[in-house]
Amino acid sequence: MRRQRQLKERFEHLEDTLRIAHRMFDGDERPYDGTHHRLERPLNNPSPVRRPPIMIGGGGERKTLRMVAQYADACNLFETRDPAGLEHKLSVLKRHCDDVGRPYEEITRTTFGMIGPYDVGPAVERFGRLSEQGVDLALVDLPDPRDDEAYAFLAEVVRQVAPLGRPLPVPAASAAVG
Template identity: 55%
Template sequence: MELGLHVANFTWSGGPRALRDTLARTVRDAEAAGIARITVMDHLWQIPGVGRPENEMLEAYTTLGFIAAHTERVLLHTLVSAVVYREPGLLAKQIVTLDALSGGRAGLGIGAAWFEEEAQGLGLPFPPVGERFERLEETLRICLAMWGADEEPFEGAHYTLGRTLSSPRPLRTPRPYLLLGGGGERKTLRYVAQYADACNLFGGPETPHKFDVLRRHCDEVGRDFDDIEKTTTLAVAPGTGRDDLLHQLKERRDLGFTTAYVAGGGEPDALVDLLASVVQDVAED
């Protein structure tokens, strides 16, 4: 199993003035410890369950660019971007820019969006759920077109692009990593089978069923189920010990996950130290 550090909390000692130095140190230490991926949320307010809306939250793609400058090997992407927060042509270009400046380490994690209070508070679009999923599929198609070889126009129900040009081309081959977040059985998992490299699910008793659904979608579109990476997100509480985390990771591995993105509250140094204590064990299992 491969480990990712998911940075979901920026309320750290020292406050906003210390954010730059703390984040730079954290990602350098994470990479040195053997953590293979670093992700951030695509939110502008802190989300329920992690903290108050007023807590510190950094814009995702600016943050990923900063992280790219302080690392050399880790895969970088959001977990996950809200599809309606950016026009797809701009989003595809942001990923290619990150890919170029990181040396081919960029990915796109994306989903249909859910934080309506945040969107309304900042004047961002938040159409009904059915439309958000329509926009998600069109965005996936546009990104794949812009990362591909041709520059053909795109005409959809929600987006029209006269020329899907993006230069430079992605450094990562065959294109940037593409992950979909969510376990919706009719649309999200179908989009995974049709377009994506990976899915991201919360592990639990429903996981085998979700994988069965994904397998059926793969059969319908002629995709090999085993070609899709199965990833999960795991949040650990401050004070979680090595044995407890290792147990949780092995449970997720036994469900069929091959990558776990781990987030935690409290200071980031403690979370990196915790991950460093298990990274070799889970890699060898």
């Protein structure tokens, strides 16, 4: 029970933070009175040159994906071996977008997964499948970031997979890279 209470409170803090961020990015300096946070004047000075993109990671269907639909520019889902699992998460996100009146296509959809073994054919197939499912960007974890073979492998995979993808909107692309 305590863990559920802690998790609930963490989500409340996150939602307060996202609301505050949106207000500050929009120049709204009216007082904010949230569940856990209160600000007399949410001030963002100096203002950013452009609104920083927000990416929310996780696949919780009731809270996390709802927050993505409401507040985020991008989501990051864990890649699973079961393509139906990812398709389900994306359909839940689409439903939340419909519920809040937001175009699903506005959200950059990313995944996170491990890379290996360094076999180009299966990797191209894997990332091609992700693209077909509606994933815009696949983030990967390298077993050893100092491994030159890993970078050569990824360069070849990207060369073959890049034509399958869609262009990313600039703010979301910078979020994924930064």
